[in-house]
Structures are given as C-alpha cells and as structure tokens.
Amino acid sequence: MSKSFSSREKSRRKKQEVLQRLHEDFEPWEKSRQARYHAGSKSWSRLSNVHNDGEVIFRQFENNDGNGLKPFHKKLKSLSRTARISGKEEAHPVYRYPSAYLDAIIHLDDAEKWALEERRLDDDIIAEQPAPRRKVLEWLARPENEDVLMAMGDGGTDLWAHSEPGEGKTSFANVIGGVRMPEINNETLLWMLTLDELECLPLAPFMTIAVPEGVEYEVHAKPRNPTLPTVEIELTDVFRDTVEYSDPRDLMTKIVPGGLYAVLPDPLFRGCEQLTRATYTPARYAEEPAEVTPLRDVNFAFLETRAKDDEFLHPTTMINDEFSDLVPLNPEADENDTNRKVKGWPVAQGKARKKNLSMINLSHSIARCDEGPREKNRWFVTMPNTPPPASSLSGIGNVPINMSYINKFADRKGRAVIWRNDNFAPIQWPNPYRRYRFRGEISVSYPRREEALDAL
Amino acid sequence: MTEPVPEGVTTESESQPRTTRPALDVLDRDQDRLLYDGDLRREPPIQPLGDGFDNAFLALSWYQAAGVRTLGHVERVIEPPDMMPMSGLLEKLLTVDDDRQSVYVRRRLVEQLDDACDLAYRQFRERAGERVEDAEGETWSDVDPDEESNPLMRPAFRQLDSGQAAALIDLWSGFEDREALGRWVRKLSAPTNGEKPEGLLDEIVGSPPLLEALLNQRDQEAKVTRYRFAVAVVMPSFLTAARTLNGGERTDSSGATHGAWNS
Incomplete structure (x- = not known):
C-alpha cells in the first residue's frame, strides 16, 4: 500500500532537512582562482590576480581557543623572536632542529633556495609568490634564520603518520596537508579517496572532486540520527565542484597549481596497466573474486604518471590512507601483480620527489609494510598512544624517540611527535572536524562494480 | 634534536621557581625586563635601565613603560622633574657621553627601583588570580612569562601601554x-584612563610659546619644549592611569614553549 500523503510529505521534509544541513556546512568557497578556473569562466592565466585557495583556507579553521588559525609566517616569526630574546638553546625544537619539521612542510626548489641564500627578495621567483608563501620565504631569508634555510632540502618531502585508528592521523593530514601546505607552498593536493568514507570532508568546500569519466556512481548521506533518513545526494552538495578524467595522465592535465582535489578511483582502471606494466582487472571482466583488483591500486598509476609524464610539475602532495594495505609486507606475485606494483613504488617515488611530489602516508603500522617504501620515507609522525618503531626494523635507521617521550608530548589527540633520523619535535594542531556540524557518513559507491562482484 | 633522550625527558626551562599566580610571574618578568633585560618585542623597544638609553625619546619611553609595569610606583624613585633636561639625572641616563x-x-x-617593584608586586598580589591544575590538565604553568605580551597578563594594560607609547610618539x-x-588631546582620555589634567587644551592654547612649540615640527628647540611638556604634564597623568586601571586576566602565551608546537 502506498504511503499516505502526509507521511510522504514528512519524509520529504526530513530529506530536505538533511540537505539543508549539508548545504550550510559545506557552503563552497567560490571566489578563489582555482574555483573560478574550474567553473570554466576564464583561462588560468587571465585569473592571475585572483587569490589562491591556500591564502584563505587557514582563516576558515579555528584554533582550539576559538580564534582563526594564525598565518604560518606569523608563527615562524614568533619562533625566531623567542630565540632572539631568550637565546637559541631556549627556542622550541621546531626552530632549533628545522630538519625535524619545517623542512618537511616548507617546500623549496633549488632556484628558490639560491635566491633566498643571496637574499634576492625582489627576484620574480620570490616576489611573485602568493603573499602567505612569500612571507614565509622572506622569513627564511633573514640572517638570523640562516640555519633554518641551510637545513631546507629541495624537491618533495614524505611524511608517514602512524597510529591505531582514532588517534588523529586523518586530522593531521587535513590540517597539515590540506590547510598548511596549500598556504605555505601553494601546494596542489591529491587526496586519494577510498570509497568507505570521505575523510577529507573538512576541506570539501575548497575541493574539486575528480570523477572517472562515464562511470556510474551513487552518493549517500547517512545521518547518525536514526530519525533522519539516508539521502541520495550529489557530489556537489558537499564538494565545491567536479572534474572528469579518462585516465591518470588525463587528470594531470586538468589539475592546476594550488588546487585541492579528492580523487575517486576508476573502477575500470583505464590507463593503469600501460603506466605500471602490471595487471589490473575490473570486477566485470574477472572470472573469480581473487582476480578483481582493489580500487586503491590506482594510486600506483597516479604516482607513475606524476613521476614520468611531466604533465604537471607544480609542488603536489599525495595523501595515501591505509598505506599498509597499499604496500603490504611481503607482497605476493598474485593475479594482480601486487609484488611488481609494490616494488615499483619506491622507484617511482624517488623520481617524483625530484619533481616536487610530496606524500603524506597514513597507516596503522609501519612494520607491516614493505621495506622499499619504508626506506624511501624520511619523516615519521608518531601519534599518541603509539610506540615508535624499533630501530632494528629494516629501512628505518635511527629512531630518536621512545615511548616515554611520546607519552609526555603526544599526550592527547591532536598532538604528535615528528621525527627524522636524529631530530624530533613535538607538534599539535586543531581539530578540523569542528568545522561542520553534520553527523554521519557520506559514502560513494559504484553500483555496476558491486553487481559484478556479487555475481562472482 | 641531537641530544639523546634521557628517561622522562624534561625540556621545560628549569628557570626560576614559579608561583601559582601566573600574573605575578608575568609582572615579575616584566620588571626584570625594565631593569636588566630590555624588551625588543615592544614598540618602541624597552632598553634596560642598567644599560642606559640611546636617546632622550627612549628614556621617556622607558619611563612611560616603567609606569605601567610598576603600577605608577616608578615615581617614588624617579620623579617627573628628575627626567627634565639639566636636572642632573637625565644626563646620567643617556649613553651619549657615558x-x-x-x-x-x-x-x-x-637597586632603588627594586623596592618600588616590590611595592607594585605586593599591591598586585591580591588581584592576581590563583590557578591550579584542573581536570583537563590546563595548568597555571601553561602561562609563559617569557612569551606573554600582555603586561601583568592583562590585555587592558597592554592597551594602556601601547596607547601611551603611541601618544608619546x-x-x-x-x-x-x-x-x-x-584631536591628540581628545585621544588622551584612554591612555590616561580618564585622568587627563582638567582644562588641558585651554592651558595649551592659552600659552603661545607652548602652542607654537607643539605646532613646530622642525626646530630642535621646539622638540625640547615638547619633551618638557611630556614629562611635566603628560607623564603624571600616565602614572595615575597605571595606578588606577583595573583589568581582567588573560594570557596570550601558549605557554608550553617546549610542549607541542601549535601548527
């Protein structure tokens, strides 16, 4: 029997309520250069006077005391001021040991480093940077900060955050990767999505979601409140806009400097085999379940194209969640060539790093990953309640911290210790999830892939 | 960090013992800066009294800053007339011919100012709130006297201080x-906490030489007159303002300079 008119009306109203909540929470920021470019009105170069997303995002996030985040260059100035007043020995480890943290998040290329060393601040490569980045560079060029500048490497960096679930890895990636890096480096962000949850939601109002061309998908918002219905929504109810790509290389031609992208994997894996020389089998062509390639394997192809094809060379950060599933310990030479893919990862990463690709990898454990990627990785971020890996673990080298240090400085969520070789520094960041009030899950699914998997 | 990690690492500065009233620690540190360490963060910078001052303006500015940071009691040791040119004292404060x-x-x-500082400390003691650790682990020690930019840990005093400094500039x-x-006289109400001398503007315009000196931006002699005016007329009300101002406590130092760095 069909529902009565009033109950239909009621459910319509409740759906409206959910949509209303989403629209309020995720009101897109449409004024930036990246937003206007993807809206399609003007060419990239004609928009050169418009601000970048990175110049505004940090203002939209609140610190734990309820004030907006301070610009990064101001935070740097306060570090060096303390050092000037009370002496360098009294300065914060972040300043005393710049290779522990600042080197990881301030990205320079060699030309920029050269200009800074010679204090050529009116050189175009410094003077034409967006203001938040320019001020960071100017800070680096001050004579008092010479040690910091000397510690800066060139090219991309790699941070690997590890902890048990729920200790703040994702919020770290959101704030450091999605807020600070675009501010400091005008960085382009590629957040490689897994379908289960959209972990980059705090950044969604500034994000373009990259969708594989011609693939049917469904998006559902499921509020945690049981009296509210699950609602089918559009991606643009949450994200700022969408861009379609036919294969990984094609996406590299469509992204722009300073843009934030959430990348939905292509269930058909177009272009992936050519890039990685390894097997990819979409669900619809598989004959048994073990043959079906996991969606996360597209990350290998994206890394390859970024490393070899030179379509896009602007500083880019790739965020890989569940990294230990992507590059597992002892990868098998199975139907999906997992071994070949995993062993190819550090090689491609090495090439891409020289072309300004940075990575933020998130995983539960470091030990249960292949040693190749581990060896390539330079910075580790140890979250609260997490034992640092043992120095005896291959590919790790020296581990300068121990559990008692973690317990003392990473004593609550939103704090961590970042370390590299002999240097380490405790850091903290605000909770990015306080930006929106929607409580529940937003999930994306590919109905045709699911049907094919069910049929197997 | 290159140093090895001992058990139960401590990187907190093992400096002076702290009270449970962080505002008192802040006051104490502020006074140290006046006498010994100086404060470059402030605009104009505070040069420490012990080292002398590079010019008359910095001396005047120090006097004003000292007024705020001793609740006006600097007057007990250095009275405004002492700051006058040819008083015998001002010349000793300047490093020109040291x-x-x-x-x-x-x-x-x-050494004498130590007592004035103590007096301010005693008077302020009652007004400094006591803080002890709460359930969230927020503690009084989260206030860092070295980082704190509010004199006496009170934003009202920072406003007073910067208002007075700006008026002098x-x-x-x-x-x-x-x-x-x-307009300048009008704006004096805030930095004097309403203790501006009565009929100040009338007095100024009633004295042609003074008026002329205030409006003369070129001659050195006019500058000297303005200095005398600042010391004789403006400073006493600034000192009164420091004595009478109350303000709510609030810290702006994240404190744990050696805790986790706020990204």
Whole structure:
C-alpha cells in the first residue's frame, strides 16, 4: 500500500532537512582562482590576480581557543623572536632542529633556495609568490634564520603518520596537508579517496572532486540520527565542484597549481596497466573474486604518471590512507601483480620527489609494510598512544624517540611527535572536524562494480 | 634534536621557581625586563635601565613603560622633574657621553627601583588570580612569562601601554595644525584612563610659546619644549592611569614553549 500523503510529505521534509544541513556546512568557497578556473569562466592565466585557495583556507579553521588559525609566517616569526630574546638553546625544537619539521612542510626548489641564500627578495621567483608563501620565504631569508634555510632540502618531502585508528592521523593530514601546505607552498593536493568514507570532508568546500569519466556512481548521506533518513545526494552538495578524467595522465592535465582535489578511483582502471606494466582487472571482466583488483591500486598509476609524464610539475602532495594495505609486507606475485606494483613504488617515488611530489602516508603500522617504501620515507609522525618503531626494523635507521617521550608530548589527540633520523619535535594542531556540524557518513559507491562482484 | 633522550625527558626551562599566580610571574618578568633585560618585542623597544638609553625619546619611553609595569610606583624613585633636561639625572641616563659616574648612578637607580617593584608586586598580589591544575590538565604553568605580551597578563594594560607609547610618539614629532593637536588631546582620555589634567587644551592654547612649540615640527628647540611638556604634564597623568586601571586576566602565551608546537 502506498504511503499516505502526509507521511510522504514528512519524509520529504526530513530529506530536505538533511540537505539543508549539508548545504550550510559545506557552503563552497567560490571566489578563489582555482574555483573560478574550474567553473570554466576564464583561462588560468587571465585569473592571475585572483587569490589562491591556500591564502584563505587557514582563516576558515579555528584554533582550539576559538580564534582563526594564525598565518604560518606569523608563527615562524614568533619562533625566531623567542630565540632572539631568550637565546637559541631556549627556542622550541621546531626552530632549533628545522630538519625535524619545517623542512618537511616548507617546500623549496633549488632556484628558490639560491635566491633566498643571496637574499634576492625582489627576484620574480620570490616576489611573485602568493603573499602567505612569500612571507614565509622572506622569513627564511633573514640572517638570523640562516640555519633554518641551510637545513631546507629541495624537491618533495614524505611524511608517514602512524597510529591505531582514532588517534588523529586523518586530522593531521587535513590540517597539515590540506590547510598548511596549500598556504605555505601553494601546494596542489591529491587526496586519494577510498570509497568507505570521505575523510577529507573538512576541506570539501575548497575541493574539486575528480570523477572517472562515464562511470556510474551513487552518493549517500547517512545521518547518525536514526530519525533522519539516508539521502541520495550529489557530489556537489558537499564538494565545491567536479572534474572528469579518462585516465591518470588525463587528470594531470586538468589539475592546476594550488588546487585541492579528492580523487575517486576508476573502477575500470583505464590507463593503469600501460603506466605500471602490471595487471589490473575490473570486477566485470574477472572470472573469480581473487582476480578483481582493489580500487586503491590506482594510486600506483597516479604516482607513475606524476613521476614520468611531466604533465604537471607544480609542488603536489599525495595523501595515501591505509598505506599498509597499499604496500603490504611481503607482497605476493598474485593475479594482480601486487609484488611488481609494490616494488615499483619506491622507484617511482624517488623520481617524483625530484619533481616536487610530496606524500603524506597514513597507516596503522609501519612494520607491516614493505621495506622499499619504508626506506624511501624520511619523516615519521608518531601519534599518541603509539610506540615508535624499533630501530632494528629494516629501512628505518635511527629512531630518536621512545615511548616515554611520546607519552609526555603526544599526550592527547591532536598532538604528535615528528621525527627524522636524529631530530624530533613535538607538534599539535586543531581539530578540523569542528568545522561542520553534520553527523554521519557520506559514502560513494559504484553500483555496476558491486553487481559484478556479487555475481562472482 | 641531537641530544639523546634521557628517561622522562624534561625540556621545560628549569628557570626560576614559579608561583601559582601566573600574573605575578608575568609582572615579575616584566620588571626584570625594565631593569636588566630590555624588551625588543615592544614598540618602541624597552632598553634596560642598567644599560642606559640611546636617546632622550627612549628614556621617556622607558619611563612611560616603567609606569605601567610598576603600577605608577616608578615615581617614588624617579620623579617627573628628575627626567627634565639639566636636572642632573637625565644626563646620567643617556649613553651619549657615558662615564663611570653615569654607570654608577644607573646601578643605584636599579637597586632603588627594586623596592618600588616590590611595592607594585605586593599591591598586585591580591588581584592576581590563583590557578591550579584542573581536570583537563590546563595548568597555571601553561602561562609563559617569557612569551606573554600582555603586561601583568592583562590585555587592558597592554592597551594602556601601547596607547601611551603611541601618544608619546605623536607628541615627539609635533603636530601639523591646531586640529591635529586638538584631536591628540581628545585621544588622551584612554591612555590616561580618564585622568587627563582638567582644562588641558585651554592651558595649551592659552600659552603661545607652548602652542607654537607643539605646532613646530622642525626646530630642535621646539622638540625640547615638547619633551618638557611630556614629562611635566603628560607623564603624571600616565602614572595615575597605571595606578588606577583595573583589568581582567588573560594570557596570550601558549605557554608550553617546549610542549607541542601549535601548527
């Protein structure tokens, strides 16, 4: 029997309520250069006077005391001021040991480093940077900060955050990767999505979601409140806009400097085999379940194209969640060539790093990953309640911290210790999830892939 | 960090013992800066009394800053007339022609000011809130006297301090016309906490030589007159303001300079 008119009306109203909540929470920021470019009105170069997303995002996030985040260059100035007043020995480890943290998040290329060393601040490569980045560079060029500048490497960096679930890895990636890096480096962000949850939601109002061309998908918002219905929504109810790509290389031609992208994997894996020389089998062509390639394997192809094809060379950060599933310990030479893919990862990463690709990898454990990627990785971020890996673990080298240090400085969520070789520094960041009030899950699914998997 | 990690690492500065009233620690540190360490963060910077001052303006500015940071009690040791040119004292405060006598005089002043600082400390004691650790682990020790930019840990005092400093800077360069002068006098209410001398503007315009000096932006002599005016007329009300101002406690230092760095 069909529902009565009033109950239909009621459910319509409740759906409206959910949509209303989403629209309020995720009101897109449409004024930036990246937003206007993807809206399609003007060419990239004609928009050169418009601000970048990175110049505004940090203002939209609140610190734990309820004030907006301070610009990064101001935070740097306060570090060096303390050092000037009370002496360098009294300065914060972040300043005393710049290779522990600042080197990881301030990205320079060699030309920029050269200009800074010679204090050529009116050189175009410094003077034409967006203001938040320019001020960071100017800070680096001050004579008092010479040690910091000397510690800066060139090219991309790699941070690997590890902890048990729920200790703040994702919020770290959101704030450091999605807020600070675009501010400091005008960085382009590629957040490689897994379908289960959209972990980059705090950044969604500034994000373009990259969708594989011609693939049917469904998006559902499921509020945690049981009296509210699950609602089918559009991606643009949450994200700022969408861009379609036919294969990984094609996406590299469509992204722009300073843009934030959430990348939905292509269930058909177009272009992936050519890039990685390894097997990819979409669900619809598989004959048994073990043959079906996991969606996360597209990350290998994206890394390859970024490393070899030179379509896009602007500083880019790739965020890989569940990294230990992507590059597992002892990868098998199975139907999906997992071994070949995993062993190819550090090689491609090495090439891409020289072309300004940075990575933020998130995983539960470091030990249960292949040693190749581990060896390539330079910075580790140890979250609260997490034992640092043992120095005896291959590919790790020296581990300068121990559990008692973690317990003392990473004593609550939103704090961590970042370390590299002999240097380490405790850091903290605000909770990015306080930006929106929607409580529940937003999930994306590919109905045709699911049907094919069910049929197997 | 290159140092090895001992058990139960401590990187907190093992400096002076702290009270449970962080505002008192802040006051104490502020006074240290006046006498010994100086404060470059402040605009204009505070040069420590012990080292002497590079010019008359910095001396005046120090006097004003000392007023705020001793709740006006600096007056007990250095009265406004002492700051006048040819008073015998001002010359000793300046480093222009520094001799052993000047160094000695300054050292004695620093020693005498200790009592004035203590008096301010005692008076302020009642107003400084006590803080102890709460369930969230927020503690009084999260306030870092070295980082704190609010004198006495009170934003009201920072406003007073910067208002007074700005008024002196404006006065130092003289005024373009009578309107600019009028506006400046009008704006004095806040930095004097309403303790501006009665009929100040009338008094100024009633004295042609003074008026002329305030409006003369060029001559050195006019500058000296303005200095005398600042010391004789403006400073006493600034000191009264520091005595009478109350303000709510609030810290702006994240404190744990050696805790986790706030990204």
